[in-house]
Structures are given as C-alpha cells and as structure tokens.
Amino acid sequence: MNQKFIITILLLLSIWGSIMAQDSSWTLDECVSFALEHNLQLNDFKYTNQSNRETYRQSVRNLLPSVNAFSSYRVNNGRAEDPNTGTYVNQDFFSNNYSLESSIDLFQGFQKINAIKASKLLLKATQEEVLQQKYLLAFRVMQAFYDIQFFDGLVKISKEQLNVSQSNYNLVERQVELGLKAGADLYEAESLLLTDELNVTQSKNQLAAAKLTLIQEMNLENTSEINIQKDLQEIVSEVKSKEMKSDSVYKEAREFIPMIKAQEFRTEAAKKQVAVSRGRLYPSLSFFAGIGTGYFETFRDTLGNTLPFREQFRDNTSQYVGVNLNVPISNGWSARSRLKQSKIEKMRAENNLKTQEQELFQAIQKLVQDYNSLLVELMQSNQKVEAQNLTFTIAQKRYEKGLINALELFTAKNLFAGAQNENLQVKLRSEINKSTLDFYRGLTVFDIQSN
Numbered sequence: 001m002n003q004k005f006i007i008t009i010l011l012l013l014s015i016w017g018s019i020m021a022q023d024s025s026w027t028l029d030e031c032v033s034f035a036l037e038h039n040l041q042l043n044d045f046k047y048t049n050q051s052n053r054e055t056y057r058q059s060v061r062n063l064l065p066s067v068n069a070f071s072s073y074r075v076n077n078g079r080a081e082d083p084n085t086g087t088y089v090n091q092d093f094f095s096n097n098y099s100l101e102s103s104i105d106l107f108q109g110f111q112k113i114n115a116i117k118a119s120k121l122l123l124k125a126t127q128e129e130v131l132q133q134k135y136l137l138a139f140r141v142m143q144a145f146y147d148i149q150f151f152d153g154l155v156k157i158s159k160e161q162l163n164v165s166q167s168n169y170n171l172v173e174r175q176v177e178l179g180l181k182a183g184a185d186l187y188e189a190e191s192l193l194l195t196d197e198l199n200v201t202q203s204k205n206q207l208a209a210a211k212l213t214l215i216q217e218m219n220l221e222n223t224s225e226i227n228i229q230k231d232l233q234e235i236v237s238e239v240k241s242k243e244m245k246s247d248s249v250y251k252e253a254r255e256f257i258p259m260i261k262a263q264e265f266r267t268e269a270a271k272k273q274v275a276v277s278r279g280r281l282y283p284s285l286s287f288f289a290g291i292g293t294g295y296f297e298t299f300r301d302t303l304g305n306t307l308p309f310r311e312q313f314r315d316n317t318s319q320y321v322g323v324n325l326n327v328p329i330s331n332g333w334s335a336r337s338r339l340k341q342s343k344i345e346k347m348r349a350e351n352n353l354k355t356q357e358q359e360l361f362q363a364i365q366k367l368v369q370d371y372n373s374l375l376v377e378l379m380q381s382n383q384k385v386e387a388q389n390l391t392f393t394i395a396q397k398r399y400e401k402g403l404i405n406a407l408e409l410f411t412a413k414n415l416f417a418g419a420q421n422e423n424l425q426v427k428l429r430s431e432i433n434k435s436t437l438d439f440y441r442g443l444t445v446f447d448i449q450s451n
Helices: 002-023 028-038 041-061 111-177 183-218 246-254 258-279 309-315 334-400 406-440
Strands: 066-076 079-081 088-090 093-107 284-296 318-326
Touching (some): 028 183, 041 111, 111 258, 111 334, 111 406, 183 406, 246 406, 258 334, 284 309, 334 406
Antiparallel strands (some): 066 093, 079 088, 284 318
C-alpha cells in the first residue's frame, strides 16, 4: 500500500514538473545557449576546425624520420641471372628479399617549418570562424526572440482595440433597441468589430510564425510552442549623454571581432605558403640508412643442397647509409608557377582583409547612426503615443455622447493603434541596435566563450 502511494506521488510530481516546464519562460540567454548546443549547421564548422587541427598535427609529424619495410617473393622462369654466381642460367628458381629503410630530411628550403606555421595559422583562423558562426547564430536567435516580443505586443494592442470595438458595438446595439440610433449604425459598428477581429487573427498568425522561427533556430524538437520573457528593459533616451562615435566603436571592435581575426590569420598563413613555395626552388638534402637480406633457391652448399632459410637470412644481411642531394633545375617551370600562384593568393588574402575591415566599419557606422537617431525617435514616439491616447480617449467619450460618428472614432482608434505599433517597433529596434553595438564595443552580450 505504501509502495503504491509513493509511486502515485512520484507520477504526480513528474506530471507537475512537465507542466511547469511547459509553462516556464525562456530568457534570451537560455535560447542562445540551447541553440549553440543543438544547432546542426554549427557542427559543420566544428568538423572543419577538427580537420584543420589534424592537418596541423600531421605537419608537425612530418618532421619525424620515415621508416619503411619491404619484402618480395620472386619466381624466375627461363633465362635469368643467378644471384649466387652472377651468371645467367636456364632454370626455374625463386627468391625472397627483405629490407628496412629509414630516411630523414636534413634541408628542404624550410618548407616543412613554414608548412607547420601555415597550418597552425589556418587552425587559428577556423577556430575564430567557428566563434564567428556562434555569434551569427546568437544574433539570429536574438532577432527571432525580439520578433516574438514585437508580435506579442501587436496581439495585445489588437486585442485592446477589439475590446473597444466590442464595447462600442454593445453600446450601439442598446441604442438601436432604444430607438436612439438607426440600424445602419449597428452594421457600421459590426464592420469595425469584424475588422478588429481580423487584426487579432493576423497578429496571432504572425506571432505563431515568429515562434516557429525561434524554435527552428534553436532546433527545439517535438514542440510548436515556446514561451519567452516579454518584458523589455527601459531604454533611456538622453541624447547628449548617450551619443556614440563610429571611430571609437570600430577601434574596439577591430581588436576582437572573430571574422577580422580569422582573416588576419589567413593572411599570415598565405605569407607562409609563399615561403613554402619558394623553398621548392632550393636544393634538398636527406639522409637515409637501411638493412637488407634475402633467401635464394640457388644458394647451395658443396653437396648441391639449398642453404637453409635461417642461415641465408643471417649470412646475406647487408647494411647501408647515404645522403641524397636533389637540385631542382627544370620541372616545366612548375615550382616558379606555384610560387607565383601563392603570391597571388597572398594578395587576395590581404585584399579580403581590407574588404572585411571596410565592411565592419560601414556596419558600425550605420549602427551608430541608427543608434543616435533612435534615441530621438524613441523620445518622440513616446510623446506621440501619449498624444494619440489622449485624442482617442476624447473621441471615445464624444462618440458615446453621439457627437461624432463611427468613422471618426475608427480613425482616432487606428491612429492610436498605429502610434502604439510604431512605438513598439522603435523600442525593439533600439534594443537590438544597442545589443549589437555593445557586442562591437567588446561588452558581454552573449556568454559564448564558455559554450
């Protein structure tokens, strides 16, 4: 009995926990963290980073000596050289050869050293590119997050307008029943009510689409609904104390933006690749050493019997050492062609770096201009909402007293709704703009490094 009671309590607690989990609201940081952990497209960049890491490690291992073993089994038919006497005989025999050789490069124009440096720089570049993709994903999640806040605000505004239209419809309906207004006025009020009902439906559909976008960016499975925190931080609209300058923001962003750092590493890697290509024009020197032995069917003793394998393996052993010197003279001009190509790649990398620096400055310039403009726009938008609210309140009272018609009330109501909509847009644009500029200024917007 006690066991059944405990099981029932545990089931109720798990059901309650799942209900609470569904009702819980996601913060922006939680959405970003979840997306970083579950986004599949991000894995592709991680795999590229892992591949470049292995390339770097192999470039270091290329400095080690190479060791190779060789074995052969050979059957001779007809006229062939007898390895025992060095003469040609007409008989069938077989032989085995075994060898072990090791070699190490002494000098190759510093190709391997420069290749190691280049692969290490490319590894650092891909690490920065992975970080850049994480930031891009975080900004997409942030945009989707604020889109939900915006459309949720639209739903609230449209519902408020619907409540007003419903109240006005009820008022006109009573007045028509009392004979104070004609039936045509009721049709007009119903038309306005249906218009607001359509606006509510459209706003809800837009909200659902925004939620789907966030769910897809987060790769949140087995759900079509997500609840987020909807409170916007209060944005201060003090123009003089909050103005920013593009140059100062760019100077801060230039030092840490992953996209720029990655291109810097690629530019340095391209310079090392030029050194690698230039090294192919120099002579190369390598040292080698080896040991070999073999078994031959024609090796016989004085009685004509083939010597045993173990005896031949021991007696036929030979050792050798030496150096190889390779002097490139002409290979169809391929080495110099590769050098020219690597120089072109270096110039392309330098140009890409300048292009990205220019794009970064232009993006910051636009953000700073928008930021300074939005501060003024937000202040004016707040004032406009207050004015339109007062205008609509007066119009509503005048409509209830029969001093204005439904069309005039509808116009005042739409102007108020439009002002609310515009104010909400400005607030969200200001929040996104501020967060983006904080990121470029090096402030912590997303906790991505720890992820």
